[in-house]
Amino acid sequence: MDFYITRMNELRKNMKQNDIDGVILFPSSNQYYITGFRTSPGERLLVTIVPCEGEPFFIAPKLYESQIKNETWIKELVLWGDDDNPYEMLKNELTKRGLDSSKFAVDDTMWAAQLLSIAKLLPNLNLVSMGNILSNLKLIKSQEEIDMIRSSGKIVDGVVEAVRKNIKAGMTEIEVAAFMEYEMRKRGSEGPSFEIIVGSGPNSALPHYSAGERNLQNGDFLVLDFGATYKGYCSDTTRTLAIGEPSAKMKQVYNIVKEAQEIGVKTVKPGIKASEVDEAVRKHITDNGYGEYFTHRTGHGLGLEVHEEPYISGISDTILEPGMVFSIEPGIYIEGEFGVRIEDIVVVTQEGCERMNNSSRDLTIV
Numbered sequence: 001m002d003f004y005i006t007r008m009n010e011l012r013k014n015m016k017q018n019d020i021d022g023v024i025l026f027p028s029s030n031q032y033y034i035t036g037f038r039t040s041p042g043e044r045l046l047v048t049i050v051p052c053e054g055e056p057f058f059i060a061p062k063l064y065e066s067q068i069k070n071e072t073w074i075k076e077l078v079l080w081g082d083d084d085n086p087y088e089m090l091k092n093e094l095t096k097r098g099l100d101s102s103k104f105a106v107d108d109t110m111w112a113a114q115l116l117s118i119a120k121l122l123p124n125l126n127l128v129s130m131g132n133i134l135s136n137l138k139l140i141k142s143q144e145e146i147d148m149i150r151s152s153g154k155i156v157d158g159v160v161e162a163v164r165k166n167i168k169a170g171m172t173e174i175e176v177a178a179f180m181e182y183e184m185r186k187r188g189s190e191g192p193s194f195e196i197i198v199g200s201g202p203n204s205a206l207p208h209y210s211a212g213e214r215n216l217q218n219g220d221f222l223v224l225d226f227g228a229t230y231k232g233y234c235s236d237t238t239r240t241l242a243i244g245e246p247s248a249k250m251k252q253v254y255n256i257v258k259e260a261q262e263i264g265v266k267t268v269k270p271g272i273k274a275s276e277v278d279e280a281v282r283k284h285i286t287d288n289g290y291g292e293y294f295t296h297r298t299g300h301g302l303g304l305e306v307h308e309e310p311y312i313s314g315i316s317d318t319i320l321e322p323g324m325v326f327s328i329e330p331g332i333y334i335e336g337e338f339g340v341r342i343e344d345i346v347v348v349t350q351e352g353c354e355r356m357n358n359s360s361r362d363l364t365i366v
Contacts (some may be wrong), residue, residue, distance in 0.1 A: 003142065003144070003172055004034060004035065004073050005071075005193070007033060007034055007075065007137060008034055008050060008056065008125075010137050011023065011034060011050065011133070011134055012050070013054055013139065013320050014133045014134070014136065015050075015094065015105070015133060016052060017242070018133060019103060019104075019141065020052065020103055020105045020106060020128070020133065021051065021052050021099060021102035021103045022049060022050060022051040022052060022083070022099055022102055022103075022104045022105070023049070023050040023104065023105045023106075023107075023134075023359065024047050024104055024105070024110070024116070024118075025047060025049075025050065025051060025107050025108060026041060026046075026047060026107040026109050026110040026111070026268070027039050027040060027042070027046055028041070028107055028109040028313050029232070029304030029305050030107050030109070030130070030134050030305075031048055031067040031107070032108065032232055032304060033050050033134070033138060033154050033304055034048065034050065034070050034134075034238060035058075035071075035072045035073070035074055036054075036072045036073060036100075037067070037068050037072040037125045037271050038071070038232055039064070039067070039069045039319045041109070041111060043113075044086070045059060045061075045080075045086040045087065045090070045114055045117075046058070046059070046060045046061060046064060047059050047060075047110075047114075048074065049089070049090075049093070049094075049334070051097065051099060051252070052166040053099060053183065054276075054366070055074075055075070055076055055103075056070075056074050056078070057074065057076035057077065057078055057093065057174075058074060058077045058081070059078045059086055059089060059090050059093065060077060060078070060080070061079070061080060061081075061086075062079045062080065062081050062183070065079055067079065067123065067322075067347040070104060071100075075111055077091055078090075079351075082351050084265060087117050087118060087121045087230040087290060088121065090121075091121050091122055092117065092124065092126070098116070098212060099272070100122055100124060100339065101124040101125065101126075101277070102124060103127065103128065103131040104125055104126065104127055104128070105128050105129065105133055106127050106128070106129065106130060107130055108129055108130055108131070115127070115223065119280040123267075129148075133211055135308065135309055136309075136315065137307065138303055138304070139301070139309050139321075139324060140268045140311075140321060140322075140323040141303060141324070141325050141347070142193075142225065142323075145233060145303060145325075146323070146325065146347055146356075147310065147354055148230055148231050148232075148233040149230075149233050149234070149235060149303065149347070150356050151188075151230045151231075151338035152189070152193075152195050152227070152228050152229065152233055152234060152235035152236070152293075153229035153231075153235045153338055153340035153345055153356040153357035153358075154186055154357070155187045155188060155228040155230060155235065155238075155356050156226065156227060156228050156236075156237045156357055156359075157282060157359040158183070158185065159180050159183045159184050159226070159228070160224070160237070160239050160359040161225060161359060162179075162183045163176065163179070163180060163183075163241070164241065164366060166179065167179070167187075167216065167222075167241075168216070168243075168244075168366065169215075169216050169218050169220075169243050169244065169331055170216060170282075171213055171215065172214065172215055172216075172242045173198040173199070173200055173203070173211040173212050173214055174198075174211050174212065174213060174215070176198045176211070176216070176222075176224075176285050177196040177198045177210075178194060179197060180196055180198070180226055182256050184228045186227075189229055189230060190228075190229045190230065190231075191228075192225060192226060192227065192228065192229070193227035193229045193234035193235065193236060193302075193306040194226075194236075194306050195210050196210070196224075196225075196226040197209055197210055197211065197224065197226065197238075198210075198222070198223075199211075199222070199223040199225075199339065200214055200215075200216050200217070200220045200221070200222045200223075200225055200243070201216075201217060201219075201220040201221070201338065202215065202335075202336050202337060202338065203224040203340050204212050204221045204222060204240070204333075204339040204340070205296065205333040205334055205335050205336065205337060205338055205339035206333070206339070207296055207331060207333055207339070207341070209289055210225075210235050212332050217243060217244075218244030218245075219242055219244050219246070219247070220242070220243040220244070220247075220338070221240055221241070221242060221243075221246065221250060221254075221338040221340060221342055222241045222242070222243055223238065223239075223240050223339055223340070224238065224240075224241065225237070225238040225341065225343065226238075227302075227306055230268065232304055233303060233304060233308040234281070234302045234303065234304070234305065235302075235345060235356070236302055236306055236327055236356060237344060237345065237357050237359070238331075238342060238343035239342065239343075239359065239361070239364075240254065240257075240339075240340045240341060240363075241363075241364050241365075241366055242363060242364065242365045242366070243365075243366060244365065245365060247311045248349075249358055250365065253332050253338075253340050254288065254333070254340050254363050255356040255363075256284070256285060256288045256290060256332065257330055257331060257332055257340045257341065257342050258283060258342055258358070258361055258362075260281045260282075260284040260285050260330040261281070261328055261329070261330050261342045261343075261344070261361070263280050263284050264277050264279055264280060264281040264298060264299075264312075264327060264328040264330065265328055265344065265346060265353060265355065266352070267281075267355070268320060268328075268346055268348060268353035269320065269321065269348070269350060269351065269352050270320055270321055270322055270350065270351075271319065272316040272319070272320055272350060273316065273317055273319060273320070274310050274311065274312045274313070274316035274317075274319075274326075275312075275313065275314050275315060275316045275317065276319060277298055277299040277312050277320075277328070278297060278299075278312050278314045278316070279314060280304070281298045281328070281330045282294060282314070282330075285330060287333065292342055293332045293333050294330060294331060294332055294347055295333060296331065297311060297312055297313035297314070298312040298313065298329065298330060299311070299312035299324040299326045299327035299328045299329055299343075300312065300326060300327055301324065301325060301327075302325060302326065302345065303325060304328065310324055310326055311326075311353050312328065313328055315360075320348050321348060322343065322348050322349055322350055323347070323348065324347070324348045324354070325345060325347045325348075326345070326346065327343050327344070327346075328344055328346060329341055329342065329343030329344075330342065333343045342361055344356070344357055345357055345363075
């Protein structure tokens, strides 16, 4: 539990620098990162209050009592039942501690209904967005976090190989997605880190497609974009497979994307801007005549969230440092025809970077 306390102490340093008297954490990756307690958000008020001075505490429904005690290092729980008003209890606790007129940073994921209820009952509370107060702490991953992301990456590597051996023309995209989720859970994942993308044929040209009723057909490219969660930490990978023999144009585009992705990996090193990685990847695709078909940033950070800092885009001034974890995922999308994307997660090392998932990036024909 020591690393949770270390994280809280670092959070408090940021709070002092930003003149924040307290933080309200909602069920989210932020709450888990500081407290060790993990649950999904719900209509019942369940928050962690971290004052800049004094002990942190939970306001939580009684039905979570055992779970919170078993998972968190925080000792103080203010529990409420269905006949209680949790917002009144929160008001009383803040008033008792002399914090009812203080400046509080609120978890950006907090539901509006709950935030508005707090604001109504505590009109003198100065509520501001938490913004970078906590996200900056999560930017550099500890070795334990890197190991968990690596384990999550190993799960998706296994799923990719299972898909290569088992899918065939005639299956629907939804059937493939269901098979992938089963395979990742069988390998130890808690579930997908986001909705699985299975895009075949013209659907492969839709970067944020999900999965539909279309049957896989010979001549298709099949884009698989998915991630697993392991102990709360996310992975994210994309592989593009061919159903039957691809055309010469499809092979050409695939090789351009594969080369661009490799250039991105080789560009990563400490001390450069994230934008330099995006520029190197984008230049290769543009030089080969497909710049207008690469329509998104090169990558995004991940950890407890599948999308977090640092973002690998042309406008990012973030200086890469060892311990930063992010994706490199160039793509080319030709509307009405096909798309190709290849994605790996990397961690910045002292001299370059290391891939966190290692399934083959060669074009596979199934």
